[in-house]
Amino acid sequence: MHVCIDYRPALREGTGVGTYVRGLLAGLVRCHPEAEYSAFSASWRDRLSLDAELAEVRPLDARVPVRLLDWLWHRREWPPVERWAGKVDVTHSPSPLLLPSRHARTVVTVHDCYFLRHPSDVSGVVRRDYVPLMRDAIGRADAVVAVSETTRAELQEFIGLPADRVHVTYNGVADIFRPVPDASNVLQTQLGIERPFVLFAGRREPRKDLPTLLAGFAALLDQFPDLDLVLVGPDGAGWADTWSQAPAALTSRIRLLDHQPADRLAALYSAAEILLLPSRWEGFGLTAVEAMACDTPVVAARAGALPEVLGDAAEWFDVGDAEGLSAACAGLLEDSTRRADFVRLGRERAATYTWDRTAALTFDLYEQLTK
Numbered sequence: 001m002h003v004c005i006d007y008r009p010a011l012r013e014g015t016g017v018g019t020y021v022r023g024l025l026a027g028l029v030r031c032h033p034e035a036e037y038s039a040f041s042a043s044w045r046d047r048l049s050l051d052a053e054l055a056e057v058r059p060l061d062a063r064v065p066v067r068l069l070d071w072l073w074h075r076r077e078w079p080p081v082e083r084w085a086g087k088v089d090v091t092h093s094p095s096p097l098l099l100p101s102r103h104a105r106t107v108v109t110v111h112d113c114y115f116l117r118h119p120s121d122v123s124g125v126v127r128r129d130y131v132p133l134m135r136d137a138i139g140r141a142d143a144v145v146a147v148s149e150t151t152r153a154e155l156q157e158f159i160g161l162p163a164d165r166v167h168v169t170y171n172g173v174a175d176i177f178r179p180v181p182d183a184s185n186v187l188q189t190q191l192g193i194e195r196p197f198v199l200f201a202g203r204r205e206p207r208k209d210l211p212t213l214l215a216g217f218a219a220l221l222d223q224f225p226d227l228d229l230v231l232v233g234p235d236g237a238g239w240a241d242t243w244s245q246a247p248a249a250l251t252s253r254i255r256l257l258d259h260q261p262a263d264r265l266a267a268l269y270s271a272a273e274i275l276l277l278p279s280r281w282e283g284f285g286l287t288a289v290e291a292m293a294c295d296t297p298v299v300a301a302r303a304g305a306l307p308e309v310l311g312d313a314a315e316w317f318d319v320g321d322a323e324g325l326s327a328a329c330a331g332l333l334e335d336s337t338r339r340a341d342f343v344r345l346g347r348e349r350a351a352t353y354t355w356d357r358t359a360a361l362t363f364d365l366y367e368q369l370t371k
Helices: 016-031 066-076 124-140 149-159 183-191 210-223 239-245 262-271 286-293 306-313 322-334 336-350 355-370
Strands: 002-006 036-042 058-062 090-093 105-110 143-146 166-168 197-201 228-232 254-257 274-277 298-301 315-317
Touching (some): 002 016, 016 036, 016 286, 016 355, 066 124, 143 149, 143 355, 183 262, 197 210, 197 262, 197 286, 210 239, 228 262, 262 286, 274 286, 274 322, 286 298, 286 306, 286 336, 298 306, 298 322, 306 336, 322 336
Parallel strands (some): 002 036, 002 090, 036 058, 090 105, 143 166, 197 228, 197 274, 228 254, 274 298, 298 315
């Protein structure tokens, strides 16, 4: 069997979808090395480079402008991926739009439907292509994967897709996300982070509800004046306005970091007092599970799939409730026994999510399609 996966989300910054693509492909190579795998990428500037764990994967590196290829693929379904890959049995797109092929069976993964709930909150290819074209693409796919039962329910709600057409395969946690010894000393040396801090990791975009995060952190400072906030990830739509409106007394206690490599992100998780996830909606909540694997307690909004994925291993507050966020954090910072309980519960919860399990379930789906 020859499987071709659209690897473009993992080409540069490791966003959630990029983490999914890389984790899935690595798991497939480990669990089913008998198959042939190709990783397709396209960019005018950036070249595809696969690490040693993916050494058996065939790289397909097309020197094509991404926006042009997206327009051709999403609106003309041309050129077929066979132009670069040769004969393919299964194509797998990590987005809800098809990877065009002449004869292969087609699989798409849907991470969430937030862009259909709040299309004004998204930008770029998501707003330009996902919003108007997703329904038709999903209707024509041979199989649809969702990363949670919550996302499966969203597909029923927004697309009218029968539940039995959607295959749920939860995300996993890479082995690198484990407690890092002397993480605080590592970060002090590499990033100059010296004070205790709470952490947010992800794109700074409207879905993450960072105004609530900033307001909650401001309230937390009244009780814990030595605490800092570290925000890790790329800027998104609307963030510049949010940041410009924050008072200087607050921004002086906030450290902004761009995307970080996995080893440094593991150190940030390990050193943080708490991982904060104030999102309005999540299809899975990968950063929360990664933090739990690093023995860091999580405070999260009751949004989307987060209660499903995190269960009783997180401290909860209501979406948009800055005071609730602050109170949840204060409870963990003041009570070492409570904090230790959440560390243990989080570690146990994170251990249930593995990329090998994701890959095994996904490969079973490939085999069903090609029988």
